[in-house]
Amino acid sequence: MFQKLKASLGIGAAKVDTLLESSSLLQGGVVKGNIEIVGGDVEQQIDAINLKLCTEVKVETDDGDSYQQFVLDQIQALEPFSIGVNETKQVPFELKLNDETPITALNASKNRCRVWLETTLDIDFALDPKDRDLLQIRPLPVIEKVLSAIERGGFKMVKADVEKGYLRGGNFSSKSGCYQEIEFKNSGLLSSKEIELSFILEGNIVHCLAEIDRRFDIGGDQYIAFSLYQSASDIEVGAAVEPILAR
Structure with a gap:
């Protein structure tokens, strides 16, 4: 007993x-x-x-x-x-x-x-x-390519965390009740810009929603959504990322 x-x-x-x-x-x-x-x-x-x-x-x-x-x-x-x-x-x-399991293998200076x-x-x-x-x-190879393309555009990954809630972008939305945000910043004094990326997998397709915040832009945040096949080429990834870097 x-x-x-x-x-x-x-x-x-x-x-x-x-x-x-x-x-x-x-x-x-x-x-x-x-x-x-x-x-x-x-x-x-x-x-x-x-x-x-x-x-x-x-x-x-x-x-x-x-x-x-x-x-x-x-x-x-x-x-x-x-x-x-x-x-x-x-x-x-x-x-x-x-x-929708978050990526943890990231080189962000603040990775939560x-x-x-x-x-x-x-x-x-x-x-x-x-x-x-x-x-x-x-990260899947296609997501690794997107992250690398943003960094080659002059941005540094500074933060990554997981938000509670749902993400919606164009013709896709999250389902789990949480979503990851990966934040990048550039170092320009007068052109300071932040980019937050969130990814959602759907079968063989990767959806991405990018939130763009310019420090001195009174127009507010901008959003760009795109989708890529997991087999997307470097050229296809570059074409998807270019509008984000150009904003």
């Missing part, structure tokens, strides 16, 4: 560890691995295994900005099972990244973009064992 009481408090209870084949993935890739459960000092009933794909979103309020955990996707293994004393079990899994897997065991009358594994999300 004493051992069960300790397990309910998390002392000597079952532990969970998510073992990934790779923690570095391209946008739209598939996370693969095994969930390893190691029994504690007493046999325990595992009612479910919950696997969540999470990011951190910025929420703007009258009191200032705050950051909250946001679940992009999740899967759950619903078949209950028991884990014996010091027993080890492994459960394989695959989880396709949500198409984080993505992780959170694994939880559902145990009655006990503290749920939890494991968190950070993921590195790399």
Whole structure:
């Protein structure tokens, strides 16, 4: 009885560890691995295994900005099972990244973009064992080309974060409830300009919404939207980016 009481408090209870084949993935890739459960000092009933794909979103309020955990996707293994004393079990899994999973592999000086897997065991009358594994999300080659083209135009990537809400641009819109903003600035004294890029994947197409803010322009922000196939050539990318740099 004493051992069960300790397990309910998390002392000597079952532990969970998510073992990934790779923690570095391209946008739209598939996370693969095994969930390893190691029994504690007493046999325990595992009612479910919950696997969540999470990011951190910025929420703007009258009191200032705050950051909250946001679940992009999740899967759950619903078949209950028991884990014996010091027993080890492994459960394989695959989880396709949500198409709107933020890019984290960015060279921005202020990068607040984080993505992780959170694994939880559902145990009655006990503290749920939890494991968190950070993921590195790399941009698709066509998005890498767009980012590089902006930098070649004289802009430096200065900030990246994830906003809570929905993005709409022309004939596309986001669906997850959050969207990424990647901010660039140039260093001109009288021609200071900021560019914020947001990308949305849709099958084989990458949509982009660019917000352009000129420091001394009284006309307000301008928006340009474009779409590219993932197989777009350098010439096609250059033609899409040129209007953004010209504004």
